Amino acid sequence: LPVVDWRFERDIKKKQLLNYSIDFGVCIFCGNCVEYCPTNCLSMTEEYELSTSDRHELNYNQIALGRLPMSIIGDYTIQTVMNSTQIKIDKDKPFDSRTITNY
Template sequence: MLPMITGFINYGQQTLRAARYIGQGFMITLSHTNRLPVTIQYPYEKLITSERFRGRIHFEFDKCIACEVCVRVCPIDLPVVDWKLETNIRKKRLLNYSIDFGICIFCGNCVEYCPTNCLSMTEEYEFSTYDRHDLNYNQIALGRLPMSVIDDYTIRTILNSPQKKRG
């Protein structure tokens, strides 16, 4: 008779333990109902990037001195810099600059080590294309400002100002 009583006691203890575990799981589930949703509706809502986000690289052609520091510090030797030596002034003249964002790892070394600060990181992160060759940006595509900057009220005011139209 004693083993039967201990069996019932063990069964009761196991039942109470299972009920406690179920209750704990239910309390965790209820605690998540008060949180705000993390999901965003992507094409219509966009994530706010952090201050140090490393997105698409912006290039300013006029500032570049064709020193090729960006190519030397790049872990994959990605930027393609074409230049011509001007013998009369003994300086390099930049002809072409391009980066293939299909290969770029966005490490930011080129931006950090550029002596003239002609490279900068933007907040742009949407690079979806149907053809990977469209991700090879030349100096014209790299020089374009991202849409978030162009849509900014202060930039629109400057672009539409009468002083800008005269010059």
Template sequence: MFSMVTGFINYGQQTVRAARYIGQGFMISLSHTKRLPITIQYPYEKLITPERFRGRINFEFDKCIACEVCVRVCPIDLPVVDWKLENDIRKKRLFNYSIDFGICIFCGNCVEYCPTNCLSMTEEYELSAYDRHELNYNQIALGRLPTSVSDDYTIRTISNLPKIENV
């Protein structure tokens, strides 16, 4: 008889504890109703990227001197630089420059150490493709400047800075 009473007491304590946990979860859910939604409707709304965002690399063919510093500082030896030495003017002539963004880790070393500043980071982050080989950009694709997110009138831009409310 005594074990039956202790069983009922334990059952009652477990019921009260479960009700308390459910109440705590419900209170947390209610506290989240005051918050604004974080989700954005992606194709129609886009975030404005921060100032030092590391997006796709822009390449200026005319400034490049084919010194291959970008290849040496890249942790994965990614940029491919094809050049030929012109004997009559004793300078390197650049033929082809390409970067495979399927492999790139966007570390920014190539941009930072480029002596002529022919490489720069853009705010373009939409680099998805159905085929892996489409991510290998040559100097023509790298030279294309992206359209700014804030310039597109069909897309509502959202600043990713935290909003400060005056209470």
């Protein structure tokens, strides 16, 4: 279940999030927290191996939630594209991302 800690900022009249954590010990991976997140900051992952001998280790704060799972970090097929060419777009033609043909 998501646990949030926030304070109300009077000058901008909005809540500011201070801390955020999810207890995966009680999570059923339904995705409701992702669906109802007002800022679209949460996403589901395919990492479901969360076994541990201490259930308190399953409480992830915002720092732990921001880390990538080790299976993704160690994947040699995922890498940045180096020296990619820029696409030149003619300013007179209307831009349509599906029909860019002049590379």
